Amino acid sequence: MELANRVKTITPSSTLAITAKANELKSKGHDVIGLGAGEPDFNTPEPIMEAAIQAMQAGFTKYTPTGGIPQLIEAIQKKMERDHQLTYSKEEIIVTMGAKHALYALFQVLLNKGDEVLIPAPYWVSYPEQVKLAEGVPVFIHTKEEYNFKVHPEDLEKAITNKTKAIIINSPSNPTGMMYSEEELEKLGEIALKHNILIVSDEIYEKLIYSEEEHVSIASISPELKKQTVVINGVSKTYAMTGWRIGYATGEKQIIKAMNNVSSHSTSNPVSIAQHASVAALSIDESEIRKMRDIFAERLDVFYTLISEIPGITCEKPKGAFYLFPNVIEAVRNNGFDTVDEWVTAILEDEKVAMVPGTGFGAPDNVRLSYCISMDDLTEAAKRIKRFVETH
Structure with missing residues (x-):
């Protein structure tokens, strides 16, 4: 059966795709840190x-x-x-x-x-x-x-x-x-x-x-x-x-x-x-919202500093939402890869850190990193990314 033309040009969500890949690795027993999901890690109040x-x-x-x-x-x-x-x-x-x-x-x-x-x-x-x-x-x-x-x-x-x-x-x-x-x-x-x-x-x-x-x-x-x-x-x-x-x-x-x-x-x-x-x-009561926002703010300060210290990665500090969107193209090239997508895939396979390549966002030199996970996991993720960048 021939599909309608309107759906033939639609591309899958890159954020959902990377999350699915990370979950697949987790299901096989790998210690994967996912930086792809765009949702708070808190329960509903x-x-x-x-x-x-x-x-x-x-x-x-x-x-x-x-x-x-x-x-x-x-x-x-x-x-x-x-x-x-x-x-x-x-x-x-x-x-x-x-x-x-x-x-x-x-x-x-x-x-x-x-x-x-x-x-x-x-x-x-x-x-x-x-x-x-x-x-x-x-x-x-x-x-x-x-x-x-x-x-x-x-x-x-x-x-x-x-x-x-x-x-x-x-x-x-x-x-x-x-x-x-x-x-x-x-x-x-x-x-x-x-x-x-x-x-x-x-x-x-x-x-x-x-x-x-x-x-x-x-x-x-x-x-x-x-x-x-x-x-x-x-x-x-x-x-x-x-x-x-x-x-x-x-x-x-x-x-x-x-x-x-x-x-x-x-x-x-x-x-x-x-x-x-x-x-x-x-x-x-807005205090419920502020609790979550304050935790995100603390994570942002720490994670932003750690990511910014990695060679070949530059990042503007965001003012809202819960993502970093660093430019990683220098690190990608220094590691011998042609594209950010290849680099992201290699880090997921080698270091078990899931990031979303910027290609789906119209910015192929960048990656999106969500800080909707614990501070310990964010710190470990930054450590793994840095290790990959410095050893490849």
Whole structure:
């Protein structure tokens, strides 16, 4: 049976692939340290799990409205008002099966064949694939490490054509951990408004920030930018709820209504129990979030220092998320390899450390290292990588 053309160009997620390889080695008894997973290694906070238990016991195990239960919609309204001073009506919010599904549904309703979406590189691996699944064309704006992987306004202006429909902004970023300031977002927003380009603002890491800077949602800068922006978020990263699969989007009514229609014929509704748990998450005491963030901050300081000391590896210190994204090309060449992918595979085989090559993120000279594991494992991983680099 011939497959549809739309799936023939889709590439598997490199993050999931490396995690699967690491798990395979672990299952054979190898002591593998995985730096690939993009999820907190903490359990979901107790009050959130308790809310899920209470929901099950109360019989909230049936279908819900496609776009989310009223209690969760209201909790999202309060959250957006509290964190960003943004007011959204109920018709301007949709709850989805994770933030990834929110992005998927958005591109399905937004793009016609040949429409272009601007994607700053490095980028999260699923952005271009989701655009292609909607028969759109991903157009990459390559950023530079010396500018902290940020898009310059002039580069954005140059990339725009008469087919440009949207631009994705991910701050804090996966994989780089960089953040845009309010001034930088304002400049990019002015160009988007000038050319009538929709801004897709992925803010899933907004609470995981380790500098004095504060996260700014581009939608909060002006009423005009709010109207031009769809904010994508979810509970996965902030509340250690990756497996609960609850995301959401806020934006113009017509867009959200269309996303609801797509969801009604694909997922029916987000998981009822997970929605009730997410109500508790969005109203939880922020001290619960700070505990996790403080541990990540400590790990970042130690791991960043250890990785930066390895010969041939350079790295900008990230300000958010939970990844390092070092440039390793000098170490790769010094070790006699042609590509980062070959080098990563060799380290996994020889030292049993799993890293994600930057190829899937549009940065073939880099690797993504997640510090969502214990300090002991991070220290040991850095030791093994350094040993490999210095002995090959």
